[in-house]
Amino acid sequence: MKNYKVPTLTIAGSDSSGGAGIQADLKTFSAIGTYGMSVITAITAQNTQGVFSVEELSKEIIKKQMEAVFDDIPPKAVKVGMVSGPEIIVEIVDSLKKYNPEYLVVDPVMISKSGYSLLRPEAKENLIKYLIPMAYIITPNTPEAEEITGIKVESIDDMKKVGQKILDMGPKFVLMKGGHLEGDAVDVLIGKDVFEIYKSERLDRKNTHGTGCTLSSSITAHLALGYDIKESVRLSKTYITEAIRYSFDIGKGVGPVHHFYKFE
Ligand SMILES: Nc1ncnc2c1ncn2[C@@H]1O[C@H](COP(=O)(O)OP(=O)(O)O)[C@@H](O)[C@H]1O
Numbered sequence: 001m002k003n004y005k006v007p008t009l010t011i012a013g014s015d016s017s018g019g020a021g022i023q024a025d026l027k028t029f030s031a032i033g034t035y036g037m038s039v040i041t042a043i044t045a046q047n048t049q050g051v052f053s054v055e056e057l058s059k060e061i062i063k064k065q066m067e068a069v070f071d072d073i074p075p076k077a078v079k080v081g082m083v084s085g086p087e088i089i090v091e092i093v094d095s096l097k098k099y100n101p102e103y104l105v106v107d108p109v110m111i112s113k114s115g116y117s118l119l120r121p122e123a124k125e126n127l128i129k130y131l132i133p134m135a136y137i138i139t140p141n142t143p144e145a146e147e148i149t150g151i152k153v154e155s156i157d158d159m160k161k162v163g164q165k166i167l168d169m170g171p172k173f174v175l176m177k178g179g180h181l182e183g184d185a186v187d188v189l190i191g192k193d194v195f196e197i198y199k200s201e202r203l204d205r206k207n208t209h210g211t212g213c214t215l216s217s218s219i220t221a222h223l224a225l226g227y228d229i230k231e232s233v234r235l236s237k238t239y240i241t242e243a244i245r246y247s248f249d250i251g252k253g254v255g256p257v258h259h260f261y262k263f264e
């Protein structure tokens, strides 16, 4: 059930076109019915056709944003998205250890759909060493899971095997997203005593900009509202499927999903 007083936080990059990153996360937090806040890590010049430029913010201003939020409105659940540099990751991890939010959702953003690298190569080690182990749930797509483990993911069996490898790195749950594979859109949730498959039809839509951001922030909002992990993922899978079904044909490239389809 919605509760607009439940605070949720996204720590991520800004997408000037509003379809992914911070903007998608805040829209999702509102659509699910929580109070959304943001710590911006980087600014991207981006639209439906691609990412044209990225400017990372300093670790000092990231730390200050986190202090400002946590000292005043401690979030019930936090999502981390684009964190492109190694120093930024260390700063965020230190602050998260200090404030210790109940739920930490890590979307290990690496490459945009348009092919632009959103994680500097030298930051990968810190992501794997420091951020992934402290996650309550991590939500890699198949290329990200391959990058994290070095193992190819081409089938649901591979998703299970590679998901288990990522689970061994320390997070409580892993949601392996299957949007990049063929056939039905199948996601797999893996935990110590948890194994769930979430399947939807594959929608023939071109406008899928921001699907990963939207799914992970929906999980964050549902956890904050008190749903358990399986229910949070189930409701979020339905939300992203419908948001893709009603996605917008705006812009000249890959348009955004419809975060507010329920309110039409
Ligand atoms: N064409 C599609 N039809 C239905 N669901 C999709 C489609 N493409 C992706 N999804 C779903 O959207 C979510 C994001 O998936 P994915 O594309 O794998 O991640 P990312 O956006 O991070 O690359 C997953 O739940 C996936 O199953």
Ligand SMILES: Cc1ncc(COP(=O)(O)OP(=O)(O)O)c(N)n1
Pocket (backbone or CB within 6 Å): 012, 013, 014, 015, 019, 020, 021, 022, 044, 046, 081, 082, 109, 111, 112, 113, 114, 118, 208, 209, 210, 211, 212, 213, 214
């Ligand atoms: C600022 C920013 N953060 C993340 C992404 C990646 O978004 P995602 O939902 O994984 O998928 P695409 O938007 O790339 O389709 C991004 N593009 N920008």
